[in-house]
Amino acid sequence: MSTEQIQGIAGHGSFFQPTHLGAEEAAKATDWVRKHVDRRTMDLGERMDDIREHMWELEKEGEIIVHRITDAHKPVEVQTLFGWTKKIPTIQLWHHKSCGQCGNIPGYPTSLLWFMNQFGYEPGRDYLDETDQTSCTAWNYHGSGIGNVESLAAVFLRNFHQAYVSGKQHGHGLGHFFPLVHCGTSFGNYKEIRKYLVESAELRERVKKILGKLGRLVDGKIVIPEEVVHYSEWVHVMRNRIASELQKVDVSNIRVTMHAACHYYKMVHEDAIYDPTVLGGNRTAIGTSVAQALGAQVIDYSTWYDCCGFGFRHIISEREFTRSFTMNRKIRVVREEANADVLIGNDTGCITTMDKNQWIGKAHEQNFSVPVMADVQFAALACGADPFKIVQLQWHASPCEELVEKMGISWTDAKKNFEAYLKEVEAGRIEYLYNPELALGGH
Amino acid sequence: MATYAEMREIYDDIRGDFRYDHELNGCLNCGICTATCPSAQFYDYSPREIVQLLWTENVEQVYDAMQEKIWACAQCMTCAARCPFKNSPGGLVMIMREVAIKHGMQSAKDVLRPFGRVMLKLITTGNQLSPDMIQPDHFPDWGPNIQKVEGNLKTLRKAIPMRTLQTTDTAWEVSLKTSVEMYTIWEMTGVLNSLETMDENLFDVIEDFIDEKREEYDEWLEEQEGKGD
Ligand code: SF4
Ligand code: SF4
Numbered sequence: 001m002s003t004e005q006i007q008g009i010a011g012h013g014s015f016f017q018p019t020h021l022g023a024e025e026a027a028k029a030t031d032w033v034r035k036h037v038d039r040r041t042m043d044l045g046e047r048m049d050d051i052r053e054h055m056w057e058l059e060k061e062g063e064i065i066v067h068r069i070t071d072a073h074k075p076v077e078v079q080t081l082f083g084w085t086k087k088i089p090t091i092q093l094w095h096h097k098s099c100g101q102c103g104n105i106p107g108y109p110t111s112l113l114w115f116m117n118q119f120g121y122e123p124g125r126d127y128l129d130e131t132d133q134t135s136c137t138a139w140n141y142h143g144s145g146i147g148n149v150e151s152l153a154a155v156f157l158r159n160f161h162q163a164y165v166s167g168k169q170h171g172h173g174l175g176h177f178f179p180l181v182h183c184g185t186s187f188g189n190y191k192e193i194r195k196y197l198v199e200s201a202e203l204r205e206r207v208k209k210i211l212g213k214l215g216r217l218v219d220g221k222i223v224i225p226e227e228v229v230h231y232s233e234w235v236h237v238m239r240n241r242i243a244s245e246l247q248k249v250d251v252s253n254i255r256v257t258m259h260a261a262c263h264y265y266k267m268v269h270e271d272a273i274y275d276p277t278v279l280g281g282n283r284t285a286i287g288t289s290v291a292q293a294l295g296a297q298v299i300d301y302s303t304w305y306d307c308c309g310f311g312f313r314h315i316i317s318e319r320e321f322t323r324s325f326t327m328n329r330k331i332r333v334v335r336e337e338a339n340a341d342v343l344i345g346n347d348t349g350c351i352t353t354m355d356k357n358q359w360i361g362k363a364h365e366q367n368f369s370v371p372v373m374a375d376v377q378f379a380a381l382a383c384g385a386d387p388f389k390i391v392q393l394q395w396h397a398s399p400c401e402e403l404v405e406k407m408g409i410s411w412t413d414a415k416k417n418f419e420a421y422l423k424e425v426e427a428g429r430i431e432y433l434y435n436p437e438l439a440l441g442g443h
Numbered sequence: 444m445a446t447y448a449e450m451r452e453i454y455d456d457i458r459g460d461f462r463y464d465h466e467l468n469g470c471l472n473c474g475i476c477t478a479t480c481p482s483a484q485f486y487d488y489s490p491r492e493i494v495q496l497l498w499t500e501n502v503e504q505v506y507d508a509m510q511e512k513i514w515a516c517a518q519c520m521t522c523a524a525r526c527p528f529k530n531s532p533g534g535l536v537m538i539m540r541e542v543a544i545k546h547g548m549q550s551a552k553d554v555l556r557p558f559g560r561v562m563l564k565l566i567t568t569g570n571q572l573s574p575d576m577i578q579p580d581h582f583p584d585w586g587p588n589i590q591k592v593e594g595n596l597k598t599l600r601k602a603i604p605m606r607t608l609q610t611t612d613t614a615w616e617v618s619l620k621t622s623v624e625m626y627t628i629w630e631m632t633g634v635l636n637s638l639e640t641m642d643e644n645l646f647d648v649i650e651d652f653i654d655e656k657r658e659e660y661d662e663w664l665e666e667q668e669g670k671g672d
Contacts, residue, residue, distance in 0.1 A: 097607070103572040103614030106603045113605065129607055131618040134569030134625050142518040144558050145540030145551070146641065149462070151632035158624060188520070200461060210631045214624045266524035307481045307519035314517060317557035319584060321485050321517075329481070359586030392603065394592040397585060415592065418602075422594060425602045436606035439616070 048270055050084060054198045055224060063204070065218050067164050067225045073178050076237040078273045086271065087227055088237045089178045093127045094163040098183030099135040100348030105355075107373070107392030108348070109182060111380035112231055113433045114390045115238070118246055118383065123434030124170050128177050130439050132162050138189035139349070143312030149196055153203060154210045156193045157223065161216040164223045169441050174218070180231055184347030187230040188267030194224060195268065230264060232286040232346035233273055235376050239293035247294060248384035249407050255299050256291040256378070257340040257370075259330060259354065260284050261347030262307050287346045287375040294382050299338040303329045309357075310349035323357040327366050330354055335368040342403045344375045355398045371403040372396065381407060388418035389431065450506040456542045457497070457505070457535075466534040470498045476522035476532050488515035490522045490532030497535060505539075510550040513539045547640040559645050566638065567652045569625045570614040574600055623660045626653045 021029060058064045069075050073089030080086050093116075101108040109129075116127050123129075137155050141147035160179055167176025181187045196203055204222065211217050235242070265272035265284040278285035278292060283304065291298050309325030311318070331354060334340040345351045355372040377391045387393050387409060393400045401411040424430075445453075457463065476490040477483045483490070493512070496504050516536040523531035543551040555562075565571045574596060579589050592599065600609050607615040629635050639646040 097615050099570040099572050099614040101614075102608050103570065103574050104577055106605075106608050109608070110604055129605060131607055131616045132621050134617060134621055135565075135571055135614075137565060137569070137571070139571045140561060140565040142537070144555050144562060145537065145544045146555075146562060146637055147634055148541060148632060151628055151634050154628040154632060155625070158628065162621075196462070203461075210628060213631070214627060216624075262519040262521060266520040269524045305479070305521070307517060307521055309481060309517065311482075311517035311519075313514070313554070313558055316561055317554075321482070323584065324485060325481050329484075356582070356585040356589070359588070360584040388592070389602070389604065394599070395590050397589050397591075401591070418592065422592075422598055422602055425598055430601060431604055432606065433604045434606075439606040440618075 048082060051195050051198050058198060065221045065223045067175055067223050069178055069226050078237060081270050081272055081274055088229055088233045090234065090237060091121060091126050092177055093180040094166055094177035095127060095129045096133060096159060096179045096181045098186060098348050100352060101182055104352050105348060105395060107377045107395065110390055110392055111376045111385060114380055114385055117433055124438045128166055130166065133159050136186035136189050138185050139312055149203065150206055152189060153193050153197055153207045156190050157207060157211055158214060158216050160225055161223050179225060180229055180234060182231045184261030184263040185349065187228060188263035191228045191268040191271055194228060197224065232375060235379065236273060236286045236289050239290040242379055242383065243293040246383040249382045251294050251296040251382050251407060254296045254406065255339060255341045256296045257299050257301055257334040257338050257343045258287040259308060259343055259345045259350055260287055261345060261350050264346055287344055290375050290379050291344065294379060299340055301333050301338040303333045306330065308350040308353045310353045315353060322353055323360050326353050326357050327361045331358055331370055332368060335370050340370055341406055342371045342378060344373060344378050346375055355396050358398050369399050371400040372398040373400060387414045389421060445506060450502050453542055453546055454502045454505050457538055460538045462534060462538060466531040467497060468528050468530055470494045470530065471528060475525050475527065479521045479525050481519060482515045482517050486515035488512050493535060494530055494532050509539055509543050509548065514554045544637050544641060552641055555641060559642060563645060563649060566629060566649050568613045569617050569622060573613050575611045619660050619663060622656055
């Protein structure tokens, strides 16, 4: 079957037939659509409500407490889709981990914390990684439908309340640490839920009962963050410092493609970062911007907007969809069209999908592959982080060694080193990014 | 086959969700959603069709779509970012899935059976994925080189320089207190009830697990009090 037949016009019903238009005619017929979908449209902004304004009103009315980003968090202001301003805190951060990242691609959080250490951040004061947090539970929700707005809201408020009070045990005031969300789905889900919480007094009432029972109210109120911030936004605002203060490896020969997570910029899309100096300001800037700052060649490709095929449920129990989509619409295109050296991303689900499903392509004579990793892992490599100990590339299935070698780093030496280090680990001599006691509430 | 009244009840439940009016504002039938939809490329599924059925109050075909079609959606929300009417077909699908579960639809049970492992992990630990789940025997299609360094999983996890990640059966270490708080959330929001409707065996296993963890937590609390004396 040809690709055209496979892709066909499924879902339209049999009375929809291919038009067989020539390329030029087809382009003309779809011109309006393309104009609309390829460029961001600012016009909708005026019709949109900025939920944050309502948050301030609710706080004034004594309904909620807003966890503020203060000067102490050294925020950087950025622009979002409609040109609105968003504050990104750069320090005093509470790492809100991602179950997919931690379970599957641990090089994500380790590279991020490594960067913070490189900038001289002091663990326990400038950031905190602790055990008192659950996942957002939204992966399961989107996959199975088990869960509901109320459970998602209670989980959100519980985790963010912990972030708000977490400074206390380390001798700081309330609100000292601001949550930095590692996961793309958590980021999208929390913002969606925040919207519902601000809009619905009934929902607030219902979850307040739960939070009260858990001892997770402050002065009888729920705590809602001023901004929901994604780790890739931290990387975005730190990109020039990363490049000017930390970069060790010249990456000007590296062809980089970016896959931005759907849940980063398609859910509550008004909150995603756009920057006129990145991809013409038409696509979300995160990810691409750090590759650009490091001096890599950023390569555009025709399926940039496509999802990776993760599907939440599909990656677990309908994998033929996931792997077919990712191979046909992502890996093939970045390999054959963009001739990329690496495909970077900013979320767990996408990286897992695109990294792990390349091998099976061989069964369909799809003999192409491309290294897949997170933006922050690529940046860490460029700044001289150890490919194994820090960037943790040993957990990846895609050919990351090809990229590492092209960057002029010896994969074999690094691997040998790491294997020797594993002996040390077995003997209990572990190198940590921070004092492990901190994770458990100690000092 | 469901009666019209049953189908109507299901439809009314979908419409009754407070998000419904956020997610559906009208429909031009333009098909932009379907054109950008990954699932439409591989399944007999179209977000435009879902939206049209709801918009035209086609009670029977909505019921029909809930049998299988709604489970095709990959929840990427590309449709929501693109729809000129600011609809969210993916969001509507989520409402429909929740309603399918509420009504214990057989199709939902069938679709979710292979998802049980993730559900068990989630409800009991608050993590949805753990390193010991990503082993070659669970994912043979990921190939023999699922990772690049051979070795014992425990040791490899210990070689991650973050204390919270040195686990094998959860993605990160979740404190016992946190888990116990989460169980309360599941109970108070009806999540455990939906689970019972969908899979009684899984529910029993989870209930036992929760009881055990709560006992463990109570013992720990007593111990702490003892220390304080
Ligand atoms: S994009 Fe929006 S208006 Fe167009 S068919 Fe889909 S739901 Fe209807
Ligand atoms: S959310 Fe569902 S319906 Fe919408 S584009 Fe993605 S897969 Fe298609």
